[in-house]
Structure formats: C-alpha cells, structure tokens
Amino acid sequence: MSEATRQICQVSQIVADKWNPEHIWGMCRDDPTTDNCFDYDVLPRFHYDHVLSGGFVAPTMKAVEYFYSKNGVPINEDIYYDYDTRFDITNTLPEESPYVQPYVTTAKLHLNREPRFYGSVGFDKGWWYGLGRYNENDQWPINAKNGEISGPKGTYIFSMTGFFIKKRSNFHAVYNQTTYIDKPFDFPVIRLADLYLLYAEALNETKDTPDNEVYEYVDLVRERAGLKGVVESWSNYSKISDKYRSKEGMRAIIQQERGIELAFEEQRFWDLRRWGLAPQEFNGYVRGWYFLGETDAEFYKVSNYHNIKYSTYDIFWPIPKSELRVNHNLIQNLGW
Incomplete structure (x- = not known):
C-alpha cells in the first residue's frame, strides 16, 4: 500500500477499526440484524444489480467545500488554489491517482485536496479502496452520473448531491454483486x-x-x-x-x-x-451536483435542493411543562 493510499484509508479506519486505541468512549453495535444498515445507506452501488446500497445518506456541497486544499488551508484562502473555477470540468492525469481515476473528466473541486477529503468523501470519477479490492490499480470506480453504476436507480437508491460518505465504512468489509458483509465496530x-x-x-x-x-x-x-x-x-x-x-x-x-x-x-x-x-450555518439550501445529469455539463452543475429553516428557538429545545409546573421560576426557552 502506498503512503497516499494509507493516508486515505487511515481516515475511515480511525472511526471504523473496532480496536482502534484512539477510541476513548465508543457506542457498541452488537445487533447482527442492524450492524450494516448505515453502511448500506452511505455506500455507492458498484454493481447494477446490487440493491442493498445506494448512498442516499450523502454529504452536502457545503461539507465537501469545507475540507482543506492539499496545502492544509481553506480552499478560499489558498493562494495556489483557483477557487473561482472550482466547479469547472477538467481532465485528470495518471499522477493524480490514487485520488481520482486517470484520463477522465471531473470537477476541479475534486482535485488538489487534503488526504482527509479523499478518505471521507466519495465523488464521481473517484476511487473507493477496499471492500474486497486491495490492489491500488483495481479499486472500485465511482461513476455517479445518471445511467452509470453508482448513479440514480429507482426512487430513492441514489445520492441526491452526487457525493458519498466514505468515512463510515470499514475497507475490510466484503462487497460483491449480491452481498455486503460488514466489519462491525464501536462507533x-x-x-x-x-x-x-x-x-x-x-x-x-x-x-x-x-x-x-x-x-x-x-x-x-x-x-x-x-x-x-x-x-x-x-x-x-x-x-x-x-x-x-x-x-x-x-x-x-x-x-x-x-x-x-x-x-x-x-x-x-x-x-x-x-x-x-x-x-x-444551518440556514439555506442543501446544494450538490445535479444528480439526474447524464453528461459532464449536466451533472457538474451546482443545484439547490431542500431549503433548511433553522431559527434561534431551535438552539435551545423546550423545557417540559412538567418541569415548569414544579419550578415556577423557570422561564420557557425563546420561541416555545
């Protein structure tokens, strides 16, 4: 395993390695019927016929932009990062693997980012290491446009933003055309x-x-x-x-x-x-790529989805009426 791939895998293993010594307090997952449910929710589909995964719990564009550039500073601060053209389409080169597939087109946003970006986020024309494939030259390719393997299928088996959460999956899990066998861990x-x-x-x-x-x-x-x-x-x-x-x-x-x-x-x-x-931070539209796009020009178009409303009263939840009756000096939180 190259150093670059080790850095990528380390990001998920810090979370998904059951015996990681960095875990101070973990939440145990012992129910065999639910152990891999969240894995199904975040994994892209790598076979057309695989109905268990779909990646419908997905990162937002805001979360994706939040990761640093390869120089370890915010992308809108990096003097060497062309922030204004980050959504433009570009061709990838062999030296950019194992981060992205070579000789394909993808968004500039996916390139020249820090290792934690590649270990946390799956994206169109990126790679997914592990899940039975441990050769850096034969990783799972993520092809997420409409009509491609990791793209939309049915009414809910897809990522609405075009991104996937790579971090919550143990790369030692096993994935094939019909089965996913997870590696349970204490979250x-x-x-x-x-x-x-x-x-x-x-x-x-x-x-x-x-x-x-x-x-x-x-x-x-x-x-x-x-x-x-x-x-x-x-x-x-x-x-x-x-x-x-x-x-x-x-x-x-x-x-x-x-x-x-x-x-x-x-x-x-x-x-x-x-x-x-x-x-x-919470108010505003959930943004992502246009997941129904079939071409680069259609897919790599930033689109607005749900409009989130978060008010001041959401910060503090309501005090139960039973508590207010016991202590008349309590004042209900703002807005409730």
Whole structure:
C-alpha cells in the first residue's frame, strides 16, 4: 500500500477499526440484524444489480467545500488554489491517482485536496479502496452520473448531491454483486483527536493570544492527517497569512479543523450549537451536483435542493411543562 493510499484509508479506519486505541468512549453495535444498515445507506452501488446500497445518506456541497486544499488551508484562502473555477470540468492525469481515476473528466473541486477529503468523501470519477479490492490499480470506480453504476436507480437508491460518505465504512468489509458483509465496530463517541481539539479550543479561549501550546494540539491532529503545522501552512499558503496570531483567527482555524477531522461523526451539530453558529450555518439550501445529469455539463452543475429553516428557538429545545409546573421560576426557552 502506498503512503497516499494509507493516508486515505487511515481516515475511515480511525472511526471504523473496532480496536482502534484512539477510541476513548465508543457506542457498541452488537445487533447482527442492524450492524450494516448505515453502511448500506452511505455506500455507492458498484454493481447494477446490487440493491442493498445506494448512498442516499450523502454529504452536502457545503461539507465537501469545507475540507482543506492539499496545502492544509481553506480552499478560499489558498493562494495556489483557483477557487473561482472550482466547479469547472477538467481532465485528470495518471499522477493524480490514487485520488481520482486517470484520463477522465471531473470537477476541479475534486482535485488538489487534503488526504482527509479523499478518505471521507466519495465523488464521481473517484476511487473507493477496499471492500474486497486491495490492489491500488483495481479499486472500485465511482461513476455517479445518471445511467452509470453508482448513479440514480429507482426512487430513492441514489445520492441526491452526487457525493458519498466514505468515512463510515470499514475497507475490510466484503462487497460483491449480491452481498455486503460488514466489519462491525464501536462507533466513537469520544476519540483522541476530539480531546486534542477541545483542549486547544479551551487554551485559545483562556489565553490573551494563541501561542505554541495552542498550536501544538492542533498540529498533532494535522500531522496525523498528513499536513504541515498551523503556523507553517498559513504563513506559506494562506491569503490571511497571520490568521493564527489572533484569538479570533485561531478560533476559526480550530473550528474548521474540528469540522474536517470529525466530519460525519455526529459532532458538528453540537459544535455549531455551542458556538452559537447554528442559525447562520444551518440556514439555506442543501446544494450538490445535479444528480439526474447524464453528461459532464449536466451533472457538474451546482443545484439547490431542500431549503433548511433553522431559527434561534431551535438552539435551545423546550423545557417540559412538567418541569415548569414544579419550578415556577423557570422561564420557557425563546420561541416555545
């Protein structure tokens, strides 16, 4: 296995490896009738006749754009990343494998991204390593346009955004034309990188300005992800080269690092609520590729789907009436 493929597989195995020592507190899955249900929901279909998988639990375009460039900074900050043309179609080259299939056309958005992007997200003309295929030259190809194997089938067996969650599947599972045999694992409720980033966040909020102690714990997570440290990355590659020097700038860096490192692990909902960012982040359209498109020009067109409404009253849930009757000093949360 090449170093690039190891970095990609590591992302999912941190979550899906049953005996991963980084798991601090896990949620056990012991029911054989439900163990692989979520796997079915996120996996693309790799055979036309395979009806168990479909990838209908899918990442949004917003989540996909959130991952860093290959230089370890946000794609809208990277001085070498052509952000304005990220949705344009381009031809792929052999040297871009194992990240994408060679000699095909795909969106620029899929190229020149960090390893965690390729380990977390499946996309049209990308690869899916494992599931019985352990040769880097013979991985599962993801072909997600309408009419292709991983594209829409029926009324619900498809990804509405054109993306797939790669991170929640153990690459040691077995997939063939009629069967999927999963590798059960204890889903991490708390893991080591989560604690490192929480500690870095607490340090940043309690210090007047961020220092090496704050950077250290973020850099531990970044190093394992195959990226340079915060100071080096922002100094060399970001349009905001001194972003890490201020409390506000470092807060934004830590928040994005958590969003990437813990992507699709059921953490972001709670993070955004406690940061007070939920209304601005959750409101708006769910965006994705046009999943009914059959050609590059049709498919790689950013489309709006559900319009999410998230109000201030959604941040704090209602206090039960039974509690209000017991304590008359309690005031019901806003909007309820």
